[in-house]
Amino acid sequence: MVNLGDVFPNFTANSTVGTIKLHTYLEDSWGVVFSHPADYTPVCTTELGRVAKLVPEFTKRNVKLMAISCDSVEDHHGWIKDIQSYNCLSGDFPFPIIADPDRDLAVTLGMIDPDEKTATGMPLTCRAVFIIGPDKKLKLSILYPATTGRNFDEILRVIDSLQLTAVKKVATPADWQQESHCMVLPSIPAEEAKKIFPEHKVHQVPSGKEYLRTTPVPK
Known part of the structure; x- marks a missing residue:
């Protein structure tokens, strides 16, 4: 195995x-x-x-x-x-x-x-x-x-995600497709995220925790 x-x-x-x-x-x-x-x-x-x-x-x-x-x-x-x-x-x-x-x-x-x-x-x-x-x-x-x-279209989608996340500090959300928004990794501090992903958005949720951060696909 x-x-x-x-x-x-x-x-x-x-x-x-x-x-x-x-x-x-x-x-x-x-x-x-x-x-x-x-x-x-x-x-x-x-x-x-x-x-x-x-x-x-x-x-x-x-x-x-x-x-x-x-x-x-x-x-x-x-x-x-x-x-x-x-x-x-x-x-x-x-x-x-x-x-x-x-x-x-x-x-x-x-x-x-x-x-x-x-x-x-x-x-x-x-x-x-x-x-x-x-x-x-x-x-x-x-x-x-x-x-x-x-479903080999899904396998191509997964490869796109793997190849992107191998070189960029992002994760891909559910049903992600190329050119869709990504998630900023939780391990990246807020100040660093502002520098790396200047267009990212912090989504407010009831818990008040600012862990849901989306950004356009990094180039």
Whole structure:
């Protein structure tokens, strides 16, 4: 199991583009590693197609993608044809799919779904999402059950927040979108906040505590 702030395991695995070593593959980019219960499954087919269409958005954010599924590379190549057909995609598939038939990565990364198994009783992975920073540390993880497909627009939104808050002294509120107002960190004293965020606003609340401070997105 990988905890927030841990260096993400530098695993080596076979994939649809050959052998990959994670840290070498990511270089200085951000990374999204996302798992799938199995090849030739309906929800996974929609998810991989959606991510393929969003590749330009991830690239714009300096993010590299990598999927993991508990089947062989040969199965992955066959499945990619179905993914492309169903999602109206053409050309080369834009990111690698890792093979994990022995569930080694699924166990190492804590991705086993306790309720989902294959027809032969083998455990399936949940729909995990790991976002890795350029420092190779885990910045965010989300675990969905096998029955629930992911919202990749939300994952892009989260990346925007992570990349902003990594360099600016702000936090992002509920449902935050790019160009929306941010929250000034509570750890910043009032006088310092005036200097760093001259346009910030202090919101008055019944407690009288001046902890709700909003500011336009810092440039």
